Amino acid sequence: MNCCCEKGEWTKLKIEGDVGADPFWCEQCGCNIDIEALPLSDDLIKRLISWSHSYGEWIDWNTDRLVENGLxxxxxxxxxxxxxTEKVKQEIGNTFHIKFVPSTSAKLYAGSK
Incomplete structure (x- = not known):
């Protein structure tokens, strides 16, 4: 399991949504981690992928504005x-340090009006 860190190994992960990316990131170097590289159940992987694909549904990408009820x-x-994230922690145990980073993009869009 390699990333862009100097050691090439990661033990601290963050779960964060982004457009077109798996939801796992190395907390140290910021590399996107392939979800299939983690010891997770198929069901949880499917749920995480579905969740990550919903990232940004509060933004109308054609107008670059929040949709109604975007916040x-x-x-x-x-x-x-x-x-x-809690389910990931249950499945992975103490192998990795996992933290969740909430999205704030809707708040940024709301503040730019």
Missing amino acids: ELEDVFNQVGKTL
Whole structure:
């Protein structure tokens, strides 16, 4: 399991949504980690991928604006992400340090009006 860190190994991971990326990132160097490289159940992998693909549903990418109820949609996304993070911690145990990084993009878009 390699990343861009000097040692090439990662033990500290963050779960964070982003467009077109798996939800796991090395907390030290920021490399995106292939979800299949982690010892997770197939069901949890599917749930994480589905969750990550919903990232940004609160943004109308054609107009670069929030959709109606965008702040609420982002809050739901973050709540689901927290729940999934806890499930990841249960499955992985103490092998990795895992933290969840909530999305704040809707708040940024709301503040730019």
